[in-house]
Amino acid sequence: MEAKEEIVSALPPQRDVSQQATQTTKSSDSVSPPQRFSTLRLIIEDIRAWHRLWYQSHWKDASNPPRLRRHWRECLGLVWAYSGLRATIMFRIGYGLKRRHVFILPHIIGTWNLILHGLDIPPYIDIGPGLYVPHPVGTVITAKQIGANVTLVSGITIGMRGEGGFPIIGDNVYIGAGARILGGIVVGDGASIGANAVVLKDVPPGATAVGVPAVIKFPARARETAPQGTGSPT
Numbered sequence: 171m172e173a174k175e176e177i178v179s180a181l182p183p184q185r186d187v188s189q190q191a192t193q194t195t196k197s198s199d200s201v202s203p204p205q206r207f208s209t210l211r212l213i214i215e216d217i218r219a220w221h222r223l224w225y226q227s228h229w230k231d232a233s234n235p236p237r238l239r240r241h242w243r244e245c246l247g248l249v250w251a252y253s254g255l256r257a258t259i260m261f262r263i264g265y266g267l268k269r270r271h272v273f274i275l276p277h278i279i280g281t282w283n284l285i286l287h288g289l290d291i292p293p294y295i296d297i298g299p300g301l302y303v304p305h306p307v308g309t310v311i312t313a314k315q316i317g318a319n320v321t322l323v324s325g326i327t328i329g330m331r332g333e334g335g336f337p338i339i340g341d342n343v344y345i346g347a348g349a350r351i352l353g354g355i356v357v358g359d360g361a362s363i364g365a366n367a368v369v370l371k372d373v374p375p376g377a378t379a380v381g382v383p384a385v386i387k388f389p390a391r392a393r394e395t396a397p398q399g400t401g402s403p404t
């Protein structure tokens with residue numbers, strides 16, 4: 171029972187999928203842009219996402235997580251304990267410097283992120299706030315754009331399929347371990363990608379895609395239970 175609650179707690183916030191079903195296309199313009207946020211704000215939002223999961227899995231109150239300021243010690247503990255959060259913060263710092271047109275340093279930070287945490291994200295990739303990467307090792311991200319509150323579980327590749335562009339990932343998307351998302355495709359808001367799926371076509375908002383090559387297992391649906399095994403920070 172406790173394990174199930176931990177799994178549920180690791181879900182990114184769910185959206186009303188019935189509304190998402192009406193949205194069929196998505197461009198990089200409609201993904202929550204990180205440019206609206208300062209680097210510090212992006213880092214705070216990432217820590218907030220981790221803190222929400224941690225808080226919910228320890229105190230079981232999913233409805234009303236406390237303000238970060240009252241829990242700064244726990245937040246420092248999360249940064250200390252979880253390589254995924256440290257990797258995310260390193261990426262944000264590199265991204266912030268890149269935005270300020272700092273030369274070379276963002277790429278050095280990116281290289282150290284790869285060496286220290288196994289996370290390979292170039293510093294120019296736009297990723298919205300609330301990024302949750304529980305296990306960064308082996309994850310390679312070269313998306314055109316990634317939205318807010320996205321979960322990348324582990325060992326994920328997002329990038330080109332030969333030639334023809336890079337994927338756009340919407341808001342509140344959950345991507346399971348080992349998934350590959352390839353080519354100039356769009357993964358809609360609230361979609362879930364199964365572990366080890368190879369996604370080569372657009373995924374509609376709220377849909378679940380699984381398999382090799384991935385097929386839509388479920389169109390948009392109201393979910394009663396969370397995707398399994400998101401690796402909540404416990």
Ligand SMILES: CC(C)(COP(=O)(O)OP(=O)(O)OC[C@H]1O[C@@H](n2cnc3c(N)ncnc32)[C@H](O)[C@@H]1OP(=O)(O)O)[C@@H](O)C(=O)NCCC(=O)NCCS
Pocket residue numbers: 305323324345346347348362363364365366367378379380381387395396397398399400401
């Ligand atoms: C895709 C996923 C999100 C769907 O979760 P869900 O909506 O709860 O769906 P269920 O687990 O109930 O599975 C529903 C169906 O999809 C199939 N399915 C689920 N995940 C699948 C996957 N990754 N590949 C192929 N089929 C899958 C199930 O066999 C089941 O098929 P059936 O209806 O014919 O019996 C989830 O299964 C998943 O892959 N999560 C990733 C977990 C992960 O990365 N863990 C690593 C932690 S470190």
